[in-house]
Amino acid sequence: xxxxxxxxxxxxxxxxxxxxxxxxxxxxxxxxxxxxxxxxxxxxxxxxxxxxxxxxxxxxxxxxxxxxxxxxxxxxxxxxxxxxxxxxxxxxxxxxxxxxxxxxxxxxxxxxxxxxxxxxxxxxxxxxxxxxxxxxxxxxxxxxxxxxxxxxxxxxxxxxxxxxxxxxxxxxxxxxxxxxxxxxxxxxxxxxxxxxxxxxxxxxxxxxxxxxxxxxxxxxxxxxxxxxxxxxxxxxxx
Amino acid sequence: xxxxxxxxxxxxxxxxxxxxxxxxxxxxxxxxxxxxxxxxxxxxxxxxxxxxxxxxxxxxxxxxxxxxxxxxxxxxxxxxxxxxxxxxxxxxxxxxxxxxxxxxxxxxxxxxxxxxxxxxxxxxxxxxxxxxxxxxxxxxxxxxxxxxxxxxxxxxxxxxxxxxxxxxxxxxxxxxxxxxxxxxxxxxxxxxxxxxxxxxxxxxxxxxxxx
Ligand SMILES: [Zn+2]
Ligand SMILES: [Zn+2]
Numbered sequence: 001x002x003x004x005x006x007x008x009x010x011x012x013x014x015x016x017x018x019x020x021x022x023x024x025x026x027x028x029x030x031x032x033x034x035x036x037x038x039x040x041x042x043x044x045x046x047x048x049x050x051x052x053x054x055x056x057x058x059x060x061x062x063x064x065x066x067x068x069x070x071x072x073x074x075x076x077x078x079x080x081x082x083x084x085x086x087x088x089x090x091x092x093x094x095x096x097x098x099x100x101x102x103x104x105x106x107x108x109x110x111x112x113x114x115x116x117x118x119x120x121x122x123x124x125x126x127x128x129x130x131x132x133x134x135x136x137x138x139x140x141x142x143x144x145x146x147x148x149x150x151x152x153x154x155x156x157x158x159x160x161x162x163x164x165x166x167x168x169x170x171x172x173x174x175x176x177x178x179x180x181x182x183x184x185x186x187x188x189x190x191x192x193x194x195x196x197x198x199x200x201x202x203x204x205x206x207x208x209x210x211x212x213x214x215x216x217x218x219x220x221x222x223x224x225x226x227x228x229x230x231x232x233x234x235x236x237x238x
Numbered sequence: 239x240x241x242x243x244x245x246x247x248x249x250x251x252x253x254x255x256x257x258x259x260x261x262x263x264x265x266x267x268x269x270x271x272x273x274x275x276x277x278x279x280x281x282x283x284x285x286x287x288x289x290x291x292x293x294x295x296x297x298x299x300x301x302x303x304x305x306x307x308x309x310x311x312x313x314x315x316x317x318x319x320x321x322x323x324x325x326x327x328x329x330x331x332x333x334x335x336x337x338x339x340x341x342x343x344x345x346x347x348x349x350x351x352x353x354x355x356x357x358x359x360x361x362x363x364x365x366x367x368x369x370x371x372x373x374x375x376x377x378x379x380x381x382x383x384x385x386x387x388x389x390x391x392x393x394x395x396x397x398x399x400x401x402x403x404x405x406x407x408x409x410x411x412x413x414x415x416x417x418x419x420x421x422x423x424x425x426x427x428x429x430x431x432x433x434x435x436x437x438x439x440x441x442x443x444x445x446x447x448x449x
Binding site for chain 2: 012015016017018043044046047048049050052053054076079081084085086087090091094095097098101231232234235236
């Protein structure tokens with residue numbers, strides 16, 4: 001029997017048996033892994049709230065015989081109390097967790113992805129910027145090496161525009177190269193800022209039509225890459 | 239994975255394995271138990287399932303399990319119609335009824351908001367709850383969702399949509415489990431228990447400390 005430790009964020013959980021849960025963790029050293037938290041659904045469980053989605057924890061795991069390891073200890077590294085008490089924060093944190101869950105590979109260490117996730121959750125907790133999920137999606141695509149091209153036409157390289165969105169082709173199209181979905185210059189500028197050096201300026205934007213447009217665009221881009229619909233951003237989207 | 243069993247046996251194991259809380263090993267154990275047992279036992283089980291399925295539906299008013307149009311709570315006219323306790327599932331009604339502390343009616347949401355599973359408020363019985371507030375002249379709603387992430391998201395949403403004049407909305411206190419040791423409590427639980435503390439002596443005795 002072998003024990004190991006890791007710092008992890010709980011990505012999601014599902015019920016197992018009477019009182020247990022399977023927790024899907026993003027471990028900084030281990031990568032994405034699944035483990036059983038025994039008795040966690042009982043109100044007197046030693047784990048308490050520490051193994052709920054979004055928790056940043058130090059865990060000790062016991063290598064199981066099957067594919068599931070067993071969580072033997074969990075200590076909180078950094079609680080996110082405001083995120084738990086605010087619906088808009090909860091929704092945005094869930095969007096980050098879902099994206100990482102979709103991108104991360106089982107047991108493939110991805111410390112950069114882990115650090116990005118923790119940074120994102122911290123930003124949600126501290127400032128809850130309207131664009132946090134969209135910026136996270138675009139950064140994620142960039143880390144994966146598939147950031148959309150917003151600077152020039154993906155057909156001919158034209159840099160002047162006007163542009164239309166053709167995310168299935170990897171970015172924007174000029175008029176001469178064909179049609180696409182309309183996009184405003186403001187949304188393009190914000191998206192470029194996120195991928196360039198202007199992340200903080202983008203995160204400082206108040207919620208409005210531009211942030212909604214960028215969020216829709218980033219969601220479509222990530223969904224295109226994953227070939228799958230994202231759920232969390234669509235729940236409670238007013 | 240090829241099956242080692244006859245089709246009928248494998249079908250039974252598969253069907254049992256789809257039940258909540260039953261893994262492949264338990265499914266196999268139950269299947270073999272049923273096959274070995276007296277035919278009468280399996281017939282009783284089969285009848286119980288079919289009859290329950292035929293006779294039990296959901297209460298028209300509160301969506302609790304019910305054998306008629308209204309559940310036993312809703313058809314009991316000694317219950318206080320002005321207080322409604324909102325829970326996620328019918329089994330939560332059973333848990334609260336066991337305390338014998340609550341004399342009002344219920345509203346079963348049939349789930350909780352779950353971002354990661356894509357469950358939003360429109361998939362829950364929230365519209366029906368809002369309709370009841372006026373129809374039944376509800377004066378107080380007690381939100382009794384689970385103290386986990388999904389239950390809290392649901393409670394936060396309900397607090398927002400139930401913000402109407404003349405309606406008191408409360409949420410059950412979350413705190414330390416009776417019988418547990420303080421040192422094992424997680425930060426969030428302990429923090430909330432502190433927030434919800436009660437004055438037990440001195441000048442403020444008798445008044446709740448928080449609120
Ligand atoms: Zn072009
Ligand atoms: Zn009822």
